[in-house]
Amino acid sequence: MKSHTRVAVIGGGVIGCSVLYHLTKLGWTDIMLIERSELTSGSTWHAAGGFHTLNADTNMAALQGYTIQLYRELEELSGQSCGLHHVGGITLAGTPDRMDFLKAERAKHRYMGLETEIVGPDEIRKLSPITNTDGVLGGLYDPLDGHLDPSGTTQAYARAARMAGAEIVLRNPVHETNPLADGTWQVVTENGTIIAEHVVNAAGLWAREVGALAGVYLPLHPMEHQYLVTEDTPEVYENDRELPHVMDPEGESYLRQEGRGLVIGFYEQACEHWAVDGTPADFGHELLTDKLDRIGDALQFAFRRYPVLERAGIKTIVNGPFTFATDGNPLVGPVPGLRNYWSACAVMAGFSQGGGVGLTLAEWMVEGEPSRDVFAMDVARFGDWITPGYTREKVRENYQRRFSVSYPNEELPAARPFQTTPAYGLWQARRAPATARRPGSSETAAPPAVPRWDRTPKIAADSFRGPFRGCSRA
Numbered sequence: 359m360k361s362h363t364r365v366a367v368i369g370g371g372v373i374g375c376s377v378l379y380h381l382t383k384l385g386w387t388d389i390m391l392i393e394r395s396e397l398t399s400g401s402t403w404h405a406a407g408g409f410h411t412l413n414a415d416t417n418m419a420a421l422q423g424y425t426i427q428l429y430r431e432l433e434e435l436s437g438q439s440c441g442l443h444h445v446g447g448i449t450l451a452g453t454p455d456r457m458d459f460l461k462a463e464r465a466k467h468r469y470m471g472l473e474t475e476i477v478g479p480d481e482i483r484k485l486s487p488i489t490n491t492d493g494v495l496g497g498l499y500d501p502l503d504g505h506l507d508p509s510g511t512t513q514a515y516a517r518a519a520r521m522a523g524a525e526i527v528l529r530n531p532v533h534e535t536n537p538l539a540d541g542t543w544q545v546v547t548e549n550g551t552i553i554a555e556h557v558v559n560a561a562g563l564w565a566r567e568v569g570a571l572a573g574v575y576l577p578l579h580p581m582e583h584q585y586l587v588t589e590d591t592p593e594v595y596e597n598d599r600e601l602p603h604v605m606d607p608e609g610e611s612y613l614r615q616e617g618r619g620l621v622i623g624f625y626e627q628a629c630e631h632w633a634v635d636g637t638p639a640d641f642g643h644e645l646l647t648d649k650l651d652r653i654g655d656a657l658q659f660a661f662r663r664y665p666v667l668e669r670a671g672i673k674t675i676v677n678g679p680f681t682f683a684t685d686g687n688p689l690v691g692p693v694p695g696l697r698n699y700w701s702a703c704a705v706m707a708g709f710s711q712g713g714g715v716g717l718t719l720a721e722w723m724v725e726g727e728p729s730r731d732v733f734a735m736d737v738a739r740f741g742d743w744i745t746p747g748y749t750r751e752k753v754r755e756n757y758q759r760r761f762s763v764s765y766p767n768e769e770l771p772a773a774r775p776f777q778t779t780p781a782y783g784l785w786q787a788r789r790a791p792a793t794a795r796r797p798g799s800s801e802t803a804a805p806p807a808v809p810r811w812d813r814t815p816k817i818a819a820d821s822f823r824g825p826f827r828g829c830s831r832a
């Protein structure tokens with residue numbers, strides 16, 4: 359292992375490997391990735407491997423389009439298969455609001471150059487004969503949607519980066535990251551110390567802990583997530599072509615073909631935070647205990663939407679954790695208050711967004727700024743008021759709203775009031791509503807406020823020096 363490097367990327371999941379590859383693509387080759395265990399040892403190996411372009415934020419949708427279109431190039435360059443299945447995907451609409459939302463997405467896609475189209479129930483049945491379209495008004499079809507092999511894809515990024523000169527060091531946990539007076543970093547690892555001109559935190563499930571090594575709090579939290587894999591099912595394997603993905607927002611589920619069976623995953627309302635007190639250092643190669651009772655209602659809905667599921671036996675249940683930021687978008691860019699310290703964390707859809715995140719960060723580091731508007735994922739988009747208690751409430755809300763219709767400039771209710779304007783007391787005295795109202799609905803929901811006692815950071819207390827130290831870039 360070398361003792362000096364231009365960049366030390368911490369973490370060998372799909373995101374760290376994508377950052378490494380994109381840095382080489384932009385001409386930085388004296389760089390290294392340091393991985394605690396083997397590549398893919400965090401969330402990456404659990405992933406269902408689905409990818410899609412749909413995202414309420416236009417710039418995020420464009421980066422997702424970039425990621426998906428990159429895979430063929432990556433396969434050719436690295437000689438490593440990503441196990442691509444471009445089977446297409448349909449997002450169903452069961453309400454007029456959702457139909458309007460999908461039409462608005464389609465309009466956005468048109469100017470982004472993405473070839474999505476609105477389809478009716480007959481067409482949906484033709485594309486996916488196992489889908490019961492009762493109550494479905496239509497859907498958005500995206501021919502680019504599909505799935506891949508998470509491990510093969512991570513290895514493809516890694517191999518392409520290695521071929522360009524990057525070094526990858528495995529089985530070598532990073533224990534310390536210490537800033538030096540000249541702006542470089544001392545990276546203390548199990549097997550020696552490296553001086554790095556730049557550090558990238560791509561530690562995924564452990565991004566909080568790795569951030570704390572540098573004294574920063576990154577507002578992300580892991581959530582448990584479950585999907586089921588069925589036994590071989592004749593209605594699936596007797597079909598003359600692979601079935602497309604179906605996202606059913608009303609049922610909080612996504613479904614795709616896996617070999618001769620199906621995979622169905624859920625973003626259920628009764629979701630659970632994972633590892634509130636920090637991700638265990640020795641976690642990584644095991645699954646969490648499955649909790650089918652949590653997805654009981656969503657499963658019942660899925661049986662009606664896909665009657666074939668009732669006859670298909672369950673082969674495997676996967677319950678694994680992955681991280682979200684408070685608004686569901688990644689935390690990317692230079693971390694405020696630290697020199698030459700970069701974040702590539704909280705990527706909740708690594709196979710839809712990983713390429714775009716890697717490209718954005720590499721442009722920022724090599725060229726001084728990214729080539730497109732990245733406000734939606736800029737790590738500096740939060741203030742220094744953010745705390746783990748706030749993060750948990752917002753992350754739960756975000757997980758529950760994974761399939762909700764989103765509206766422009768929407769204010770969401772969880773964890774409010776937390777940060778108020780100076781006029782807040784005046785408004786309250788004049789009885790302005792303290793509850794949030796969803797657009798188009800008369801229903802008001804009392805927001806779950808973050809209790810006062812929960813406003814202190816809990817992660818890695820010894821090395822933790824609080825939330826972002828100021829919001830200006832160093």
Ligand SMILES: Cc1cc2nc3c(=O)[nH]c(=O)nc-3n(C[C@H](O)[C@H](O)[C@H](O)COP(=O)(O)OP(=O)(O)OC[C@H]3O[C@@H](n4cnc5c(N)ncnc54)[C@H](O)[C@@H]3O)c2cc1C
Pocket residue numbers: 368369370371372373374392393394395396397398399400401402403404405406407408409530531532533560561562563564565568583584585642676677678679680702703704705706707708709710711
């Ligand atoms: C059940 C499940 C299903 C999913 N399905 C999908 C899907 O269909 N599509 C999709 O796009 N995404 C899916 N995801 C999410 C996807 O897995 C994540 O977006 C992605 O894996 C995040 O990758 P990462 O590289 O950021 O983090 P991780 O995969 O967590 O990688 C972080 C790496 O950093 C290393 N590391 C940590 N600390 C240190 C240290 N101190 N020193 C050195 N190395 C360190 C770890 O060992 C690990 O290898 C799913 C996740 C789960 C759990």
